[in-house]
Amino acid sequence: MFAHVPYDDGRCPANAGIITGPEGVTVIDAVATAARARAVRAAVESLGAGPVRRIVHTHHHGGHAHGDGDAFPEATVIAHALTRSEMAGAGPRPTGPCSGAGRGGVRSVLPSVTFEERLTLHSGDRSVELVFCGPAHTTNDVVVWLPGDRVLFAGDVVLAGAAPCTLMGSVEGALRAIGMLRAFGARTVVCGRGPIRDARVLDETEAYLRWVQVVAMRGWQRGLSPAEMAGQAPAGPFSHLGRAERLVGNLRRAYAELDGGPLGRPLEPP
Numbered sequence: 001m002f003a004h005v006p007y008d009d010g011r012c013p014a015n016a017g018i019i020t021g022p023e024g025v026t027v028i029d030a031v032a033t034a035a036r037a038r039a040v041r042a043a044v045e046s047l048g049a050g051p052v053r054r055i056v057h058t059h060h061h062g063g064h065a066h067g068d069g070d071a072f073p074e075a076t077v078i079a080h081a082l083t084r085s086e087m088a089g090a091g092p093r094p095t096g097p098c099s100g101a102g103r104g105g106v107r108s109v110l111p112s113v114t115f116e117e118r119l120t121l122h123s124g125d126r127s128v129e130l131v132f133c134g135p136a137h138t139t140n141d142v143v144v145w146l147p148g149d150r151v152l153f154a155g156d157v158v159l160a161g162a163a164p165c166t167l168m169g170s171v172e173g174a175l176r177a178i179g180m181l182r183a184f185g186a187r188t189v190v191c192g193r194g195p196i197r198d199a200r201v202l203d204e205t206e207a208y209l210r211w212v213q214v215v216a217m218r219g220w221q222r223g224l225s226p227a228e229m230a231g232q233a234p235a236g237p238f239s240h241l242g243r244a245e246r247l248v249g250n251l252r253r254a255y256a257e258l259d260g261g262p263l264g265r266p267l268e269p270p
């Protein structure tokens with residue numbers, strides 16, 4: 001089992017997982033662009049591990065779901081049911097944070113196998129557990145837990161070295177998801193982006209999300225907009241995180257949760 005961690009050039013450098021087995025390879029996330037997907041395929045081929053039989057999408061964002069059509073034509077694409085509906089609604093040119101990442105003509109494929117809560121894949125003697133934990137980063141987050149290896153592929157629910165992004169998901173839901181992930185007892189966490197970490201990255205993510213809720217409560221009570229509040233909030237212990245501008249979107253989502261309604265509900269355009 002391997003993690004493919006690309007150089008961060010700021011153009012949707014999503015991590016991918018490669019799980020080898022006697023019946024072929026399972027890839028976790030098909031990454032953003034044709035070039036990146038070919039790099040994952042080359043990594044698979046360098047292992048001599050056989051064809052890619054299965055791709056798991058951790059969520060619908062293009063940075064994780066664009067690269068399957070051409071680089072892995074022989075694979076069955078597996079995802080949460082909401083991931084499929086989000087991708088279907090976006091049409092042949094998916095939208096999302098990585099829609100402009102220079103896909104190089106890459107073609108995404110709608111998942112042909114979907115599930116709601118959990119699905120276990122078997123790769124030789126290894127169990128590969130797909131677990132729904134949304135809404136968190138999006139409405140349709142799935143993590144991949146390998147209990148025998150104590151390795152967790154967390155998708156974008158957990159990011160290493162960058163601020164979490166909950167605008168399309170839920171701050172409160174992400175906190176609940178972190179609790180669920182912590183219960184796995186992972187020794188190694190492969191985040192959606194950034195270097196491989198241990199379980200302390202869960203604590204760091206939780207601390208950031210709780211800080212967002214505190215800042216949001218202050219701004220919401222004072223009638224300040226998320227942008228105004230973000231301008232006043234010192235990053236403090238989170239100043240080392242990249243993508244600090246995500247605070248505005250995270251506050252917007254936290255404000256919506258203070259207003260009430262179901263977690264992860266769509267927000268009006270700003």
Ligand SMILES: [Zn+2]
Pocket residue numbers: 059061063137156
């Ligand atoms: Zn994402």
